[in-house]
Every structure is written in structure tokens, then in C-alpha cells.
Amino acid sequence: MVSKHLLTRIYSMTRPVLQIPQPRNLCSHPKFVHELQTRLFSDAPPPSPAAPASTPPPASNLQSKSSLNETELKKFAAISETWWDAEGPFKPLHLMNPTRLAFIRSTLCRHFGKDPNSTRPFEGLKFVDVGCGGGILSEPLARMGATVTGVDAVEKNIKIAQLHADLDPITSSIDYRCTTAEKMVEEQMKFDAVLALEVIEHVAEPAEFCKSLSALTSCGGATLISTINRSMRAYATAIVIAEYVLRWLPRGTHDWSSFLTPEELVLILERASISVQEMAGFVYNPLTGQWSISDDISVNFIAYATKNTE
Numbered sequence: 001m002v003s004k005h006l007l008t009r010i011y012s013m014t015r016p017v018l019q020i021p022q023p024r025n026l027c028s029h030p031k032f033v034h035e036l037q038t039r040l041f042s043d044a045p046p047p048s049p050a051a052p053a054s055t056p057p058p059a060s061n062l063q064s065k066s067s068l069n070e071t072e073l074k075k076f077a078a079i080s081e082t083w084w085d086a087e088g089p090f091k092p093l094h095l096m097n098p099t100r101l102a103f104i105r106s107t108l109c110r111h112f113g114k115d116p117n118s119t120r121p122f123e124g125l126k127f128v129d130v131g132c133g134g135g136i137l138s139e140p141l142a143r144m145g146a147t148v149t150g151v152d153a154v155e156k157n158i159k160i161a162q163l164h165a166d167l168d169p170i171t172s173s174i175d176y177r178c179t180t181a182e183k184m185v186e187e188q189m190k191f192d193a194v195l196a197l198e199v200i201e202h203v204a205e206p207a208e209f210c211k212s213l214s215a216l217t218s219c220g221g222a223t224l225i226s227t228i229n230r231s232m233r234a235y236a237t238a239i240v241i242a243e244y245v246l247r248w249l250p251r252g253t254h255d256w257s258s259f260l261t262p263e264e265l266v267l268i269l270e271r272a273s274i275s276v277q278e279m280a281g282f283v284y285n286p287l288t289g290q291w292s293i294s295d296d297i298s299v300n301f302i303a304y305a306t307k308n309t310e
């Protein structure tokens with residue numbers, strides 16, 4: 001286990017050389033709880049009158065509840081052509097895919113009473129892959145028999161996803177759309193399983209986003225969300241090592257302060273009427289170059305949750 005002290009030393013030694021941004025230390029801020037609540041729940045009550053006057057909430061909290069974060073979307077638009085380059089910026093997702101698919105297959109087969117040994121266990125089920133990017137996840141889900149809708153806010157991603165899916169008759173059935181979860185809620189769309197993998201850390205309003213995911217999930221359906229923990233270890237590995245040392249991802253891909261801890265994710269899902277049933281970590285072994293499922297949720301983690309009945 002890497003100590004916080006050691007990480008701090010590595011950080012202070014490498015920061016001037018690699019020009020790594022300082023993580024915003026929200027935890028030490030006296031109004032941490034309120035700031036966090038404002039960020040997670042835009043309907044959070046104001047701080048108590050006894051507390052010193054705070055600055056007004058950012059404009060985004062006062063305007064629409066759109067999940068779009070233009071700065072984040074520009075990052076993905078800039079690298080959209082590299083989605084299917086297994087050695088490009090999405091290499092970590094390509095490497096992680098078999099492991100996360102194993103978790104999805106196992107939890108969803110249990111949830112829907114399907115045979116995990118079948119080649120097409122998801123036959124007859126409707127899935128939506130929110131923030132599907134180039135379709136790295138949508139395609140194997142379609143191959144496992146699901147009727148898949150893939151949605152992404154970046155038009156270029158959808159074009160790449162469609163082009164790639166059209167190469168195979170099985171995946172060409174995927175319904176790709178350039179839209180958002182909240183717009184699909186307006187269209188009253190429902191799915192047996194709603195998946196948003198590695199997306200929540202890039203959206204504008206995580207709590208509202210979860211409410212949209214919940215509204216898209218049918219009664220008795222399942223929701224799967226994966227993301228990165230807001231931990232010192234995640235800062236050291238997912239940002240410093242992945243972006244600045246190994247340069248797997250373009251610098252600035254991830255903003256540490258946008259990460260959610262597993263506890264925060266459980267809380268915002270609970271408020272969206274979704275109960276987390278199981279969580280697992282994904283850990284990377286640099287010696288084998290492979291990811292595996294683990295109890296260690298300190299960096300990458302996934303939550304399998306079910307929609308509460310009304």
C-alpha cells in the first residue's frame with residue numbers, strides 16, 4: 001500500500017518537471033460539506049445563517065440541468081478519430097474492456113436470470129450505453145445479444161461508432177444517437193439496463209445525470225456506472241502516471257476534483273432512487289499489462305445498482 005506521505009513526496013519532486021496541476025484540496029476547506037453538496041446536489045439547502053457569507057453558487061447551478069460540460073466534450077471531440085486505435089489515447093479502455101465486460105455479464109445475468117455461459121445471454125433485453133464514445137462497450141454488448149442504443153454528446157464520436165459498427169452485421173443493428181440522457185428522458189425512453197462507464201466524471205451535474213439514468217431505467221431494471229475514485233492513489237496513478245509519465249492519455253484528460261468517491265456515488269444514486277447492490281474495483285498490473293476485478297476500489301471502480309420500486 002503506497003502511503004499518502006510517499007505520494008506527497010513523489011508529487012512534490014515530479015510536479016516542477018512535469019508541470020502537474022495541484023489537486024484542489026476540498027477536504028481541508030471549512031465549507032467542504034456545503035461545497036460538495038452544492039456540487040453534487042444543486043437542490044442542497046444553503047449553509048446555516050451562523051456560517052460566514054459564502055460566494056454565490058456558480059451560474060451552472062442556477063441555469064439548466066444539462067449534463068453537458070463543453071470543456072470536457074471538446075477534449076473528446078479532439079481525439080474522436082482514435083477510438084479504435086488500440087495503442088491510442090483509449091488504450092486503457094481497450095485493455096480494461098474484457099474485465100469490465102466480465103463484471104457486466106456476471107451481474108446482469110444474475111439480475112435478469114440469464115445463463116452466463118450462453119453466447120448471447122442478453123437476447124431480448126434493451127440496453128442503453130450513455131456516453132458510448134466510439135462504441136467500445138456497445139459492440140460487445142450487441143454481440144452478447146442485447147438490443148443496444150448508444151448515445152454520446154459528441155457528434156464525431158457517434159459517426160465513428162456508426163462507421164465501425166457497420167463493418168459487422170451483428171453490430172450494425174446498434175442504434176447510435178447524438179444526444180444526452182436528459183433528452184432521452186424527455187422522450188420517455190426506458191431500458192432494461194442503463195450503462196454509463198467512465199462518463200460521470202466528465203458531466204456537468206453528476207446528481208442530475210444520475211436522476212436521468214434512473215428515469216431511463218425500467219422498473220426492475222439495472223444501472224451500471226464506472227468511474228475513478230477521488231483518492232490520492234487515483235491522483236498518483238490515473239493522472240500523474242497515466243497522463244504525465246506514461247502519456248497514455250492526453251494531459252488534462254481528467255480533473256481530480258471532478259472524481260466522486262464510492263460513498264458519494266452511492267449517496268447520489270440513493271437520492272435518484274437507485275440502490276447500489278455491488279461494487280468492484282478494476283486494478284492494473286503493470287507487469288502483465290492486464291486489468292483484473294478486485295475488492296480494491298481506491299482508483300477505478302464500478303457499481304451495479306437496481307432501480308427502487310415506487
Ligand SMILES: C[S@@+](CC[C@H](N)C(=O)[O-])C[C@H]1O[C@@H](n2cnc3c(N)ncnc32)[C@H](O)[C@@H]1O
Pocket residue numbers: 067068069072073076077093130131132133134136137151152153154157179180181196197198199202203204
Ligand atoms: C471516457 S469516455 C467513455 C466512453 C465509453 N463509455 C467507454 O467506457 O468505453 C466518455 C464519453 O462520454 C461522453 N460524454 C461526456 N459528457 C456527456 C454527456 N453529458 N452526455 C453524453 N455523453 C457525454 C464523451 O463524449 C465521451 O465519449
Ligand SMILES: [Mg+2]
Pocket residue numbers: 198199201202254
Ligand atoms: Mg474518464
